[in-house]
Amino acid sequence: MAFLNALPGAVAQGLIWGLVAIGIYISYKILDIADLSVDGSFATGACICVVAIANGVPVWLSIILSFLAGAVAGAVTGLLHTALGVPSILAGILTQLSLYSINLQLIMGGRSNFPFSSIPFYTGNTDFTPDSLLLRMSDKVASIIVPLLFVAAVIVLLWLFFYTEIGLTIKSTGDNPAMSKAQGVNINLNKVIGLAISNGIVALAGALLAQYQGFADVTMGTGAIVIGLAAIFIGLSVSLKIKPNFVVSLIGVVGGSIVYYVIFTVVMLLGLHTNYLKLLSAMIVAIFLAVPYLKKEYFSKRKHQRVSVAVESESEGGDADA
């Protein structure tokens, strides 16, 4: 019973984090960049959303602003990497760290936590009522329908985008940079565009989560990359077996995110403290990265043994394994 009560919340959070996973899919799977700036841009999305609404900006517009702020953050990471030669992992970390200060001081005005309920108290904006938010934890139906609509819209838009001329070359940029350059593709520009879209979507998810949980917090993005990767690995482990195409992969990634939150809910109900969430996420990612590696190691050793037998009868067979 407790599980059934907790299920809608798990699905709602799974859908919202599914958007994060989609964003990370673009950087990690398509561009082949482990972009750590998402930890910052997720919180940026949440902070911008609350502050914009507090200042009387309509809810829908505040979500667009969140997306744009995330896109700018992603573009900064991209430029640090491509124009200034900073290694991509470090570029992401630098952006993430900068965003912590920006979120805390520039956006939130020194507050580390900003609940929607305190808006009248801080700004004197008494027009605001929590009913105007797109989703709230207390409204179980809206908290599932709204993220679901956003997920569907994002998947459709990305699906269309990656079939355009620009979209195809962004895919090829990650898949084979040498080939892309030889075919006249500006891979630096494409990395910037891809990271901007990725972080924009992640910030959008931040805005939705802030509304869902009723507040923005400058630390709420910590470990977003790991949760997103966990969702990607869980999702792709199933969806790639069904059909390895783009849309099925994205749906799988969102499914992976929901499964992740359902598992998490069960583990919590079994008595694990919520503070262990991040440890659990890290373990899931480590396991999903380690298993294929160990399999390959084990498999290639056996293959090597077989080849070495063959080499005895054929003096130049050494190349066969290479």
Add this chain to the structure above:
Amino acid sequence: MLKISGLEKTFNPGTVNAKTALAGLDLYLEDGDFVTVIGGNGAGKSTLLNAIAGVWKPDFGKIELDGLDITGMPEHKRAKFLGRVFQDPMMGTAPDMEIAENLAIAARRGTKRRFVWGIKKGERERYKELLATLELGLESRLTSKVGLLSGGQRQAVTLLMATLNRPKLLLLDEHTAALDPKTASKVLKLTDKIVSENKLTTLMITHNMHDAIAYGNRLIMMHEGRVVVDVSGEEKKKLTIEQLLQLFEQSSGSKFGSDKAILSK
């Protein structure tokens, strides 16, 4: 058409690993020249092609294509004029993308990528016809991921991609070296067919002296970052491997350094 003057490139300058790959190389190609390039290991063959393609900037010298100075032009911009096939069959195609998508990207080489459909109606029909000319059965596999193809098939697709949008200059960097002999000869014949049908100006590096003599209208041999032998026309047609080795020894003052090149037929 292609005019290279005084091209110099030293890798790791000022260190114990310093290696002068190009030492003041001059080369002039006429329109429609099909030049085979041969030379020992470290002679600077690949370095020359990479310099033309813009993988990095040369230390000194100038590269002009049809009167345009491309010496400092970024790689992706000069790609407009160049078709390239690499030694590594994995390098010329995007493995996780469909054959048609790879071709569509290549078909737009030199144009600005826009916010419109990446593959237009009718394009697939054209690709099917072009793939059929390869005679590898790829015309029915337009939506297959390129990563599923064999090395030879990928090299043939790369060749098609390099010439889909007629390049001013085709650069082939030992593009058959990684293939088995049968596939290599097939890809080489295909290359010859595409080059002669489209009258493409071509620079083809090969490690195989036999092929270097059999294909093209001009042969250059490189040694220590310079062109030391340059044979063309009737003289090239009558050339034998023994004569070529003799020419090399006369002009470079040393023995040709690659047994593989001499022995392979």
